[in-house]
Amino acid sequence: MAKKVLAVDDSRTMRDMVTYTLSQAGYEVLEAEDGQKALAVLGRTKVDCVITDLNMPVMDGLQLIRQLRGMADHRLTPILMLTTETDASKKDAGRQAGATGWLVKPFNPEKLLQTVAKVCP
Numbered sequence: 001m002a003k004k005v006l007a008v009d010d011s012r013t014m015r016d017m018v019t020y021t022l023s024q025a026g027y028e029v030l031e032a033e034d035g036q037k038a039l040a041v042l043g044r045t046k047v048d049c050v051i052t053d054l055n056m057p058v059m060d061g062l063q064l065i066r067q068l069r070g071m072a073d074h075r076l077t078p079i080l081m082l083t084t085e086t087d088a089s090k091k092d093a094g095r096q097a098g099a100t101g102w103l104v105k106p107f108n109p110e111k112l113l114q115t116v117a118k119v120c121p
Contacts, residue, residue: 002028003120004045008038008052008064009082014105018051018082021109022116035059039067042074049120050074051103054083054090062097069098078119082107 005027007018012033019029030045032038036059038052050068054061061081068074078100083090091102100119103112 002026003048004028004030005049005051005116005120006030006032006038006041006047008032008035008050008056008061010034010053010056014053014082017107018112021112025113027116035061035064035067038064042068046073047077049116050077050079051082051116052079054081054085054094062093065094065097065099080115080119082112 005022007015007029009015010033015031019031022029030041030047032041034056052061052064065079068077068079079098080101080103081094081099082103082105084105086104094102101115103115
């Protein structure tokens with residue numbers, strides 16, 4: 001059975017690229033445009049991995065990660081940040097919030113697939 005991944009990004013183009021890359025590799029991909037919508041999706045469906053942007057309206061990636069880490073169902077869910085941010089302090093903030101890994105946009109499709117396969121075996 002295919003692993004389920006939730007792609008969270010306010011950019012439709014970025015969600016489309018992540019969805020295309022992962023679905024071509026056999027993953028089932030769900031999408032949300034911000035952290036609040038991601039929580040709604042996760043309230044209805046269990047996923048194997050979450051990939052989230054950092055900078056989004058309504059609820060950003062760090063807030064989403066903190067919320068998920070506070071829920072029993074998602075305490076151990078792998079969460080990857082996929083963002084344009086490269087600043088070390090932002091990475092530290094992501095780590096402290098509970099992010100499993102960090103990828104920089106524009107992403108390399110092979111690197112994305114390798115990273116998802118590593119955290120979501």
